[in-house]
Structures are given as structure tokens and as C-alpha cells.
Amino acid sequence: MRHKTLNRALIVAVALAGVFAVSPGSVPGTPSVAQAYTAVGDCVPGSDWGTLRQDLTQRVIDLVNERRAARGLVQLEVSVSLTNSAIWKSRHMAWLEYMGHNDPAPPVARGVGERLLACGYPANSAGWGENIAYGYPTADAVMQGWLNSPGHRSNIENASFRAIGVGAATSSDGSLFWTQLFGTTTAGSTPPPPPSYACSNGRDDDSDGLVDYPADPGCSSVTDNDEYNAPAPPPPPPSYACSNGQDDDFDGLVDYPADPGCSSASDNDEYNAHAPPPPPAPPTTYACSNGIDDDFDGKVDYPADPGCSSPTDTDEFNWTWGFGS
Numbered sequence: 001m002r003h004k005t006l007n008r009a010l011i012v013a014v015a016l017a018g019v020f021a022v023s024p025g026s027v028p029g030t031p032s033v034a035q036a037y038t039a040v041g042d043c044v045p046g047s048d049w050g051t052l053r054q055d056l057t058q059r060v061i062d063l064v065n066e067r068r069a070a071r072g073l074v075q076l077e078v079s080v081s082l083t084n085s086a087i088w089k090s091r092h093m094a095w096l097e098y099m100g101h102n103d104p105a106p107p108v109a110r111g112v113g114e115r116l117l118a119c120g121y122p123a124n125s126a127g128w129g130e131n132i133a134y135g136y137p138t139a140d141a142v143m144q145g146w147l148n149s150p151g152h153r154s155n156i157e158n159a160s161f162r163a164i165g166v167g168a169a170t171s172s173d174g175s176l177f178w179t180q181l182f183g184t185t186t187a188g189s190t191p192p193p194p195p196s197y198a199c200s201n202g203r204d205d206d207s208d209g210l211v212d213y214p215a216d217p218g219c220s221s222v223t224d225n226d227e228y229n230a231p232a233p234p235p236p237p238p239s240y241a242c243s244n245g246q247d248d249d250f251d252g253l254v255d256y257p258a259d260p261g262c263s264s265a266s267d268n269d270e271y272n273a274h275a276p277p278p279p280p281a282p283p284t285t286y287a288c289s290n291g292i293d294d295d296f297d298g299k300v301d302y303p304a305d306p307g308c309s310s311p312t313d314t315d316e317f318n319w320t321w322g323f324g325s
Helices: 008-012 054-070 080-096 112-118 139-147 150-156
Strands: 128-134 163-170 176-183
Touching: 054 139, 054 150, 054 163, 054 176, 080 112, 080 128, 080 163, 080 176, 112 128, 128 139, 128 150, 139 150, 139 176, 150 176
Parallel strands: none
Antiparallel strands: 128 176, 163 176
């Protein structure tokens, strides 16, 4: 979430930030002993922060040196560490749409000296100054604004300064945020790269086809430095229809060898596709063709027995038997 929009008075006035400078102590170019900083955070802007406009900054540097030359002052050299700090600051202000020398979180709350150390400038052993501005559309316009302000102008014309770094970035609505940093030394170092973790480095460290958190289940967070998955548990033993203790084909027979549909314990089909056909039904026996004198009349089967109308007659009895004249 962005910080609250800059207040209307500053915007209407074509917002110009206050100057911030560390004055040299008893030794020229050295801050007072009380100024002891610790590097906080890093010097790497977020990829979604304000859009960098370094195409505008060389003109600012040229105008600063023109101003200093006209007053017989030493020309300032571009410092990588001061430039990196100025770029970080301008992009951060453009992202959160605020203006102030201290850096609010996210990603980390810190002062200028802490940022300078994180960017490689020796802020504990050298003097420095910072000008920031918002809303000026060109290098000439922002320089004129700074020169019109005594505090900002004193940084530009400070005889102790030997180095400069400038950053410019636009916010999502196109507004320009400017940062101008000065130093009493051209010394400095390249800041260390931010920590790189296996789970956020864009590489498939464990060659499993899955990259970084959260895609790779071996990663518990973006700062996890081990992308490897713990060994997978062994697969469960195979389960076969013919040894699973279930009557899969509902024939009342369970598993091998009880179920004739099972050829072995590892057969996965309990259904008996080739069961023999049921035995044929016994042939029908008829009273009139069974070779038996069923009605005890001394006559056997059709046509001898008048009680039989055909060989398939199941009733051999002659219902008129015994009632003759």
C-alpha cells in the first residue's frame, strides 16, 4: 500500500524538499564523531518501483559543475555509490509517492547515512549532503528550484564536496522524483549484492522442473536456501483385486484361489470372464413316455395306455378307468 499522497501545499508549490547535509567536523570532510551509522538494508530497488529516468540526470550534473566552475569551485566527479543511493531513493519515493530524506518501510525504515553505507559510500568517515525534489519536469527546472533555496544551493556550492550522484524516477502518474547526493570523497565501494536464496534465485537448483517458492515443494519460503525436496516416502505396496480381501465381483467368492476369476494373488481382475456355462437342466420326464405304469392299469405309456394323449402327456391316468359298463 502506498503512503499518503504528498500534501496539497507542496504539490501546488511544485514540491521542493528540504536540504540535508552533514557538516564536516574539525577535520575537513569528516563528519562529527556523533555521526556513527550502520548499514541497514541493501541498495537494490524493487522491480515494481518508480520508472528510472537516468536520461535526465547528466544535465543536472552538468549544471552543478557549471555553477561551481563559475565560482571557482572544484568540479565534482560522479560517484557510483552516491549514484546508486540516489537512484534507490528516487525510485522508492516514486513508488510510495512520498518525499522525505529518511526512507520509510517497506522494505526497511532507515536514515540517509544508513542508506549511504548500504550503497557503498563511507558515510562514517566522509561528509555528505542530499537534495530531493518532486514535481519538476526537467533538469533545468529542478536545478533552478534548488538554486532558489539557500539550503539546497549551499550543498551545490559546498567547497568541501568532491563527488556527486543523481537519480530521477517517475511515479505511476508520471510525476518526477529527483535525488541529488554530494560527498566529500570520491572513494566508495560497490555494495554487496543482496542475499541470493535457492528458493528465489530463478534457477531450478534441484533439477526437478520446478523453480523457486511456491512452485517447488522443497521451498518453505523465498528465503529458504535449500530447494531440494526431502526424500519421498516409499510408495504403498500394490493392492490387487485377487488379494485385497474384498469380493470385487460380488459372486460370494473372495480372492485367489477361492474365486475362479483369479489366476493368481497378483491378478487385478477378480471377474471370471471365462466361467464354464451352467450344467444343462435335466431333461423333462413325461408320464406317458417314462416306461412306467404310473396308473397301475397294466398299460404303459402312449399309445398303449388310453390315459395318454401323446408321449409328452404328463398324466397317464385314464379317468374313465374302472367305470366301464
